Amino acid sequence: MSELSARPVLPLAEICQRIVAAPLFNQVIIGLILLNGVAVGMETSTWVTERFGDFLHGINELILAAFVVEALVKMAAHGNRPWRYFASGWNCFDFTIIALSLIPAAGPLATLARLVRVLRVLRLVSAFPELRLLVDTLLRSLPSMFHIALLMGIIFYIYGVAGYFLFHEIDPTHWRSLPIALLSLFRIVTFEDWTDIMYTAMEAMPWAWVYFVSFVVMGAFVMINLFIGVVLNNLEEAKLRRLDELQLPPSQTEILRELRATQEALARLQKRMQDIPLEPAEKTPGGSAR
Structure with missing residues (x-):
């Protein structure tokens, strides 16, 4: 219990940075983009929309919510300067598609909303560094x-x-x-x-x-x-x-993060050393301690 309470509470920005930097995060986003492309393609079939229209609509809403959460997490990763999210042109591209996706799929803008769903597949370009x-x-x-x-x-x-x-x-x-x-x-x-x-x-x-x-x-x-x-x-x-x-040198934030991780590792190692009991010294036949 004491070891858990001794751990420092990570700020929200650092938690979001770790989430964004995790390979699994990018893989999940790529999977959602591919799922969105499949769902949009299935909507072109009248047979599928008549039987699974509500299911496809639910998938679309779920994917849109995930994209909104992704944008919020990336903004929160910049700490008290969330506007730095827009310093990247690819982030602006993703945010524009997400904002357009909020257009209601009913009324006179229904056709535009369907076209925006197709544009979400373009996010694969921003998801792959090679593209x-x-x-x-x-x-x-x-x-x-x-x-x-x-x-x-x-x-x-x-x-x-x-x-x-x-x-x-x-x-x-x-x-x-x-x-x-x-x-x-x-x-x-x-x-x-x-x-x-x-x-x-x-x-x-x-x-x-x-x-x-x-x-x-x-x-x-x-x-x-x-x-x-x-x-x-x-x-x-x-x-x-x-x-x-x-090949750029590490930033000050990266250096501080590595230094904090090293300090935590040294503190855990020191605590383990303190918990190891000391063995009594053996005596030689002559009576002197070895």
């Missing part, structure tokens, strides 16, 4: 992708105008105006039966293949490889940043 790394990489690649898209837009415009002047009389279906010409170029760059357009133009202009082949090489192979190269480069940089974050 977060990929999303962060894509977001960091957007500025470079914008410049590549601008260059691709210039190439599309040049080839679109040239295609209009060259082929609008031969093949008005695909080249009768600049917007239609650009749409045809998009079809070509996606390799969707683009040879049909080329052969139609080659019936009147045998050298038209130069136009189409050069555009495929420029628009498809070069540009797509540029996009891939930018993403891979940013992915490597994101991995290096993550390694640097893992």
Whole structure:
């Protein structure tokens, strides 16, 4: 009884920090997200909703309550500064989905409420560090992708105008105006039966293949490889940043927590040493103590 009373009472923030840091906590949240995805998918079946509609509704309410508790625990883990929960973009993403999930599933917003249930599956992205790394990489690649898209837009415009002047009389279906010409170029760059357009133009202009082949090489192979190269480069940089974050020195809170744990372990060890009875010293045949 004395040993239990000697243990210090942990503050709420530290208890919540231990809960959030526990692997089981994240595994439970992932399981609930997967269960939510299965429940939403089953609601698309009329046969299932007619027989198990109330059961699925109960599961939805239970999952929503669990997500609300999760957000509150993570906020409480920051102690007297719960607003630091919103310092993480992924926490803001999760909180937005949870807040939207509170929309009532009846009335004019019923359709929106059902769509939000589907969006909860997106929380799997924030639950897995590997998926977060990929999303962060894509977001960091957007500025470079914008410049590549601008260059691709210039190439599309040049080839679109040239295609209009060259082929609008031969093949008005695909080249009768600049917007239609650009749409045809998009079809070509996606390799969707683009040879049909080329052969139609080659019936009147045998050298038209130069136009189409050069555009495929420029628009498809070069540009797509540029996009891939930018993403891979940013992915490597994101991995290096993550390694640097893992190698950061421990914070003051972590040091104090480890120091407190060490002090508690030393106190328990000292108490055990005090409880061990001392054995009497043995005497030698000569009468002296050994």
